[in-house]
Amino acid sequence: MKKEKFHIEYMFDKVSKRSLWNHLTTPPGLSSWFADEVNVDGDTYTFSWNKTHDKAQVIYMKPEICIRYKWEDESDNVYFEFCIHTLELTGDIALEITDFAEPSEKMDAISLWDSQVDELKRTLGV
Numbered sequence: 001m002k003k004e005k006f007h008i009e010y011m012f013d014k015v016s017k018r019s020l021w022n023h024l025t026t027p028p029g030l031s032s033w034f035a036d037e038v039n040v041d042g043d044t045y046t047f048s049w050n051k052t053h054d055k056a057q058v059i060y061m062k063p064e065i066c067i068r069y070k071w072e073d074e075s076d077n078v079y080f081e082f083c084i085h086t087l088e089l090t091g092d093i094a095l096e097i098t099d100f101a102e103p104s105e106k107m108d109a110i111s112l113w114d115s116q117v118d119e120l121k122r123t124l125g126v
Contacts, residue, residue: 003078003100008110010117012093015124017084020093021064023120024082033120045069056080074100 012020023029027038027045035047043058059079060068066083070076081098095117101109 001102001104003102004106005098005100006106006110008097008099008113010095010097010121012095012121012124012126015093015126017064017086017093019124020084020095023124024084024095025061025067032123034116068098 023033027040030038030045030047035049037048039046039048045056045058047054047056055072056069057072058067059070060066060081064084066081068079068081070079078100079098080100081096083096083098085094085096086092087094097113097117099109099113
């Protein structure tokens with residue numbers, strides 16, 4: 001079955017863009033909330049959870065704004081992406097996550113992102 005793209009947005013009060021960016025792109029940042037361990041070799045990130053290892057390639061990056069990762073075992077049009085926006089009216093920082101899931105698994109994927117981002121907020125002290 002074909003995976004469908006979905007977007008989720010999370011608000012972050014009183015967090016600097018740079019700090020959030022570092023948590024989305026660096027091994028220490030990503031391993032604090034996204035995976036147990038993260039290693040980088042060039043544009044290839046290896047994410048480890050327990051004894052499972054998955055590799056993702058950075059296929060797009062605009063520093064401190066957006067980064068797109070593609071899992072090595074996924075088709076070319078499937079990726080996950082983190083984009084940081086500043087809301088003009090409030091000045092708050094928003095994190096938009098784009099991901100793909102099969103229709104029957106979309107709600108589970110969103111729940112997983114919700115719990116991961118809760119951990120990210122806790123790590124950032126929000």
